[in-house]
Each structure stands twice: as structure tokens, then as C-alpha cells.
Amino acid sequence: MALFTLNKENDVIEKIRKNIDINTCLKYLYKEFYSFLERMVLNNSGTREDAEDVIQETFLAVLQIIQNDKFKGESSLKSFLYSVAKNIWLVKIKKQNAERNRANIWIEDKPEFEADINEQIKKNEALELISNVLDSLGSVCKNILNKYYYENLSLKEILPFTDFENEQVLRNKKSKCMKTLTEKLEQHPKMKESLYKALKIF
Amino acid sequence: MEKIDIFDDYLKDKMPAKERELFEINLAENGAMKEAFLNYQTAVELLKYNGLKNEVKKAHSQFSSQKAKKIPFLKIAAAMVFGLLSISTFWIGNTNGSDLLAELPIQYIEPQHRGANEEKVEAELRYLNKDFDGVVAIFNSSKTPNEKLDFLAIMSYYNLKNYAKAIDLITKIENQQLSTKYANEYEFYMCQSLLGINKYSEALKNIKKMDEKNPYKATFNWKYMAKIKILALKERLF
Numbered sequence: 001m002a003l004f005t006l007n008k009e010n011d012v013i014e015k016i017r018k019n020i021d022i023n024t025c026l027k028y029l030y031k032e033f034y035s036f037l038e039r040m041v042l043n044n045s046g047t048r049e050d051a052e053d054v055i056q057e058t059f060l061a062v063l064q065i066i067q068n069d070k071f072k073g074e075s076s077l078k079s080f081l082y083s084v085a086k087n088i089w090l091v092k093i094k095k096q097n098a099e100r101n102r103a104n105i106w107i108e109d110k111p112e113f114e115a116d117i118n119e120q121i122k123k124n125e126a127l128e129l130i131s132n133v134l135d136s137l138g139s140v141c142k143n144i145l146n147k148y149y150y151e152n153l154s155l156k157e158i159l160p161f162t163d164f165e166n167e168q169v170l171r172n173k174k175s176k177c178m179k180t181l182t183e184k185l186e187q188h189p190k191m192k193e194s195l196y197k198a199l200k201i202f
Numbered sequence: 203m204e205k206i207d208i209f210d211d212y213l214k215d216k217m218p219a220k221e222r223e224l225f226e227i228n229l230a231e232n233g234a235m236k237e238a239f240l241n242y243q244t245a246v247e248l249l250k251y252n253g254l255k256n257e258v259k260k261a262h263s264q265f266s267s268q269k270a271k272k273i274p275f276l277k278i279a280a281a282m283v284f285g286l287l288s289i290s291t292f293w294i295g296n297t298n299g300s301d302l303l304a305e306l307p308i309q310y311i312e313p314q315h316r317g318a319n320e321e322k323v324e325a326e327l328r329y330l331n332k333d334f335d336g337v338v339a340i341f342n343s344s345k346t347p348n349e350k351l352d353f354l355a356i357m358s359y360y361n362l363k364n365y366a367k368a369i370d371l372i373t374k375i376e377n378q379q380l381s382t383k384y385a386n387e388y389e390f391y392m393c394q395s396l397l398g399i400n401k402y403s404e405a406l407k408n409i410k411k412m413d414e415k416n417p418y419k420a421t422f423n424w425k426y427m428a429k430i431k432i433l434a435l436k437e438r439l440f
Binding site for chain 1: 204206207238240241242243244245246247248249250251252253254255257258259260261262264265266
């Protein structure tokens with residue numbers, strides 16, 4: 001049974017790393033770890049709503065960390081998820097001025113993870129602040145950009161999902177959409193600056 | 203070629219090595235180019251973040267709706283279990299051996315022509331007329347009751363619901379270890395009489411001991427047996 005779980009876990013990690021079948025991987029994470037993570041938040045002065053937010057952010061951060069090859073499997077997925085959730089919850093309770101609850105949370109410290117986890121949390125905070133820029137893009141643009149940059153599909157693969165005549169027209173549209181998006185980012189210089197810092201891309 | 207396409211090729215590793223080298227030099231020397239590239243990278247990061255975030259949101263709402271569906275199911279299941287428990291408790295509390303016997307109303311009927319066409323003796327005629335007290339009186343006054351009279355007396359006691367007396371007589375006859383043509387009936391009415399005096403565990407033991415060839419054994423169906431078992435359990439517990 002333990003071996004089966006381990007194999008399943010490795011399989012899930014591998015799929016996340018390659019960005020394949022993410023929905024199935026997330027279903028696995030929810031089924032296996034939701035209650036465990038929810039308990040952690042509830043036992044540390046959180047509500048069910050807090051737990052929902054923390055868990056969604058945890059899964060998101062864990063997917064990113066795995067995809068960025070920062071998770072090397074030094075610990076089980078469970079204790080890694082716990083570390084991420086703990087850090088996210090700490091950031092939240094700090095914001096809620098509830099540091100008094102901190103002491104109860106440090107059950108299992110994994111200092112080797114802390115830097116990567118905190119880096120990802122900061123990155124996501126900065127991305128979240130600027131994410132509403134995407135809402136101002138049209139649905140066609142959002143769809144093309146999502147398929148090209150997130151799903152990593154080629155223009156040839158994207159073409160059947162659109163009404164464009166050929167790949168070249170689609171390429172032009174994609175470039176136009178990306179240009180619009182970067183221009184919109186330009187309109188938020190302060191947020192962009194903090195995002196640069198968080199992303200460490202300069 | 204649009205600037206964005208060049209950036210795409212660089213980021214997706216589709217650029218030949220030489221071109222790549224030139225691009226990197228240009229990036230280091232040209233401030234405007236660098237700024238455009240940083241903006242592009244930020245946009246790509248944002249798109250990736252948003253894509254993953256949407257996946258998590260989708261999985262979260264799938265999980266939440268599944269959880270919500272499970273709750274009414276659990277409520278219905280709990281209500282059904284509670285209902286069954288209440289009915290069982292009520293049934294156990296209000297059922298006794300007499301109710302069970304009423305469910306299986308097998309009473310011995312004296313055949314009109316058992317054996318030869320001889321004239322019926324008085325006890326047999328009284329039994330046929332359901333004058334059970336009359337049969338018991340003849341039995342009690344007889345100094346040497348024959349096999350038939352013994353049997354009719356037992357059946358009369360059973361019909362009069364004097365189960366203890368029926369048990370006494372069956373036990374007495376069984377202790378004599380004589381072969382009898384009423385052996386099947388004795389086995390069956392012993393069990394029934396034990397139920398009549400609410401000795402469920404003993405009745406259960408006797409039913410289990412009953413000869414498989416005894417045609418009366420088939421009358422104890424699984425439902426009847428289940429009820430006896432529940433009452434036997436109640437008998438042991440209280």
C-alpha cells in the first residue's frame with residue numbers, strides 16, 4: 001500500500017513537472033491532502049474559509065515549485081505541502097496581526113525548503129497584485145495567450161480552436177495580444193518594479 | 203519578424219546558437235530592448251501563473267461540489283440507519299415468544315384416518331373437536347396412557363398455551379428413549395414451546411439440533427430465525 005502511494009506520488013510529481021494532466025494531479029492532491037492541510041489551519045486559529053484560501057494557494061505554489069525544479073523529493077510530498085501551507089498561513093496571519101498564534105504552528109521545520117517556498121510566495125503575491133491586468137484583455141487574446149504560453153501548444157495546435165484562416169494570421173494576432181498585454185503592464189510601473197524584484201528577472 | 207516572435211524563439215529555445223549569442227549581446231547593450239524583454243518575461247510569468255491558478259480554481263470547485271454532494275447522501279444514510287435502529291429497538295422491545303408463534307401458526311391436526319379405519323377413541327374425538335381441556339382430563343385420569351394419548355395431551359397443552367407443561371411431557375418422553383412415530387413433532391413443538399415461554403437461546407439450540415430430515419425444520423425460514431436470534435441476544439444482554 002505504501003509502495004503504491006509512493007509510486008502514485010512520484011507519478012503525480014512527474015506529471016506536474018511536465019505540466020501534463022494537471023487537473024488529475026490536482027484531484028489527487030485534493031483527495032489525499034485537503035483534510036490534512038485544513039486541520040493544520042483550523043488547529044492554528046484559522047477558519048474553514050481561511051483553510052480554503054490557504055490550500056488553493058498552497059497547491060498553486062507547490063505546482064510552481066515543482067515545475068521550476070525546486071522540489072527534488074528530499075522529503076515526502078505531504079511534509080513539503082505542510083511546509084508550504086504553514087508558510088502561506090503565517091504570511092496571512094501576520095497580515096491579520098495575529099502573530100500570537102505563531103508558536104503553535106512550528107511543528108516540523110524544514111529549513112532547506114524555506115527559502116524556495118518564501119521566494120515563491122513573494123512571487124505569487126506580486127503576480128496576484130498585477131493579475132487583474134489580464135482581465136482587461138479580450139477573451140480571444142486570453143485564450144490564445146493561455147494556450148501558447150501556459151499550455152505550451154504550438155500555433156499549429158492552437159489554430160483549430162480559433163476562427164483564424166491560417167497560422168500566419170494567428171501568429172500576428174498572438175503578437176498583437178502580447179503587445180497589448182505588455183503595454184498594459186507598462187501602465188503599472190510600481191507593481192511592475194516589485195514584480196521584477198520578486199521574479200528576479202533582471 | 204515582430205519583436206515578440208524573436209523573444210518567443212529565444213525563450214522557447216528555437217533560436218540557432220549564433221543568433222542566440224547575438225541576441226544576448228543586443229540585450230546587454232540595448233536598454234530599450236532589455237526593457238521590452240523584461241516586460242515580455244513578466245507577461246509570460248503572469249500568463250503561466252494565471253493558467254495554473256485557473257487549474258487550481260477549477261479543481262477546487264470540483265472538489266467542493268463533490269463534498270457538497272456527499273453531505274446530503276451522508277444525511278440520508280444517517281437518517282436511514284437511525285430509522286432502522288429505532289424500528290429494530292421498538293420491535294425488540296415489544297416482541298416476545300407469543301408473537302413469534304403467531305407468525306408460524308402450525309398446530310397439530312389430528313388426522314381423521316391415521317392408521318386403520320378403527321373408531322376414534324374418546325381423546326382423539328375430543329382433540330378433533332378442540333376440546334383440549336377434555337383431552338387433558340382424560341390424560342390425567344389415565345393410569346397407563348398410550349403413545350397416542352401422550353401425544354394428544356402434549357398437543358392439547360400446547361394449544362392451551364401451557365407451554366411449560368408441554369415441555370415437561372416432551373422431556374419425560376424423550377428421557378424414556380423409546381422410539382416414537384411422533385419424534386418429528388416432538389422436536390418441533392419443543393422448540394415452539396420454548397419460544398412460548400420466551401427461552402429464545404434454548405429454542406435456538408434445539409432448532410440447530412433438529413434432524414435435517416425433519417420436515418418441520420424447513421418451516422423455520424431465515425426471517426423467523428433472524429428474529430429468534432435477535433431475541434436470544436436481547437435475552438443474553440438483559
